[in-house]
Amino acid sequence: MALNGLHNGITFIVTRRCPLQCEHCVMESGPEYRDHLTGADMKAWLYEAHQIGVTRASYSGGDPVLMLRDLSEALVYGRELGMINSVFTSAFWAPSVERGVSTLRRLAAVDILGISTSPHHQRFVPLERVANAVVAADEAGVRGVEVQVSSFRRDAVSLEARLRELLPQRLRDVRVRHQSIFAAGRAATAMTIPEGEYLPLASLDMSCPAPALTVEPDGLLRGCCSSLLALKEHNPLILGDLRSERFVDVAGRAARSAHYQTIRSEGLAPIVRMLERDGLGASIPRLAVNACDLCFRLYAQPNVAAHVRERFAE
Ligand code: SF4
Ligand code: SF4
Numbered sequence: 001m002a003l004n005g006l007h008n009g010i011t012f013i014v015t016r017r018c019p020l021q022c023e024h025c026v027m028e029s030g031p032e033y034r035d036h037l038t039g040a041d042m043k044a045w046l047y048e049a050h051q052i053g054v055t056r057a058s059y060s061g062g063d064p065v066l067m068l069r070d071l072s073e074a075l076v077y078g079r080e081l082g083m084i085n086s087v088f089t090s091a092f093w094a095p096s097v098e099r100g101v102s103t104l105r106r107l108a109a110v111d112i113l114g115i116s117t118s119p120h121h122q123r124f125v126p127l128e129r130v131a132n133a134v135v136a137a138d139e140a141g142v143r144g145v146e147v148q149v150s151s152f153r154r155d156a157v158s159l160e161a162r163l164r165e166l167l168p169q170r171l172r173d174v175r176v177r178h179q180s181i182f183a184a185g186r187a188a189t190a191m192t193i194p195e196g197e198y199l200p201l202a203s204l205d206m207s208c209p210a211p212a213l214t215v216e217p218d219g220l221l222r223g224c225c226s227s228l229l230a231l232k233e234h235n236p237l238i239l240g241d242l243r244s245e246r247f248v249d250v251a252g253r254a255a256r257s258a259h260y261q262t263i264r265s266e267g268l269a270p271i272v273r274m275l276e277r278d279g280l281g282a283s284i285p286r287l288a289v290n291a292c293d294l295c296f297r298l299y300a301q302p303n304v305a306a307h308v309r310e311r312f313a314e
Pocket of ligand 2 (some may be wrong): 207208209210211223224225226227228237263291292293295296
């Protein structure tokens, strides 16, 4: 079986456990979680994903670096399969460059290190650790490094500028990507999103930015690695259970799912048009921070999730 239009990446939420407990966390991660994927779990699914043409593997959380041995095992196996390996972490493990290099040497098969930070990370993991991790990645020979700044739009530039100042001149051009904070997961109750963050739908990019096949520690394969992970129930993009079904069967069903394929390839615009046509316009938010905010607020309404599912089943 080929990919048949599925995304070419698989993301493992290795654990929801995280040493941090950020107010904006979509995953509602924190130190209390114990569930995690084992190296054996991930290797089995990597093998099957590779068989259907998946070429990229990402490891996220929570913080996957907490599960160093399992993570390392999966990375080594992914590299043997020829996959591009990315790891996303807060860099809690880099109180110094030396400690950072020592951790990265145990993750030698990582190709791309994604380091997340935000104004809310600072009380747990200050920017100095992020800078240490960038330097450590350079010293350990990691091929690609990217820093992801999650913030309100108004704070994005200053955090990025402070980080660049902390870096040695030769690393100041590190790639930085910005992500807006919105009210899903813990942020839905712990934060107030300023009005200025919202855009009218007419000026919103409604394409789906993160449609990777995503596995959480429960073994359920999802078709979203962003805010729909916050939906414990009514999640329309749960594609199947890898602990009871073969990967190839779940992937085959996902490839034939008009609902998943529409969101993945065309984004939310067709869904919004469908809801308007079907008389559910009152359920559509008029403003949203970004596509994932809109997506979460649509599908968090059980009647909307059920309606869309039924319409695509017709
Ligand atoms: S936002 Fe990231 S660093 Fe913060 S609690 Fe969630 S997973 Fe951990
Ligand atoms: S648009 Fe929806 S399905 Fe796509 S990544 Fe965002 S939350 Fe997930």
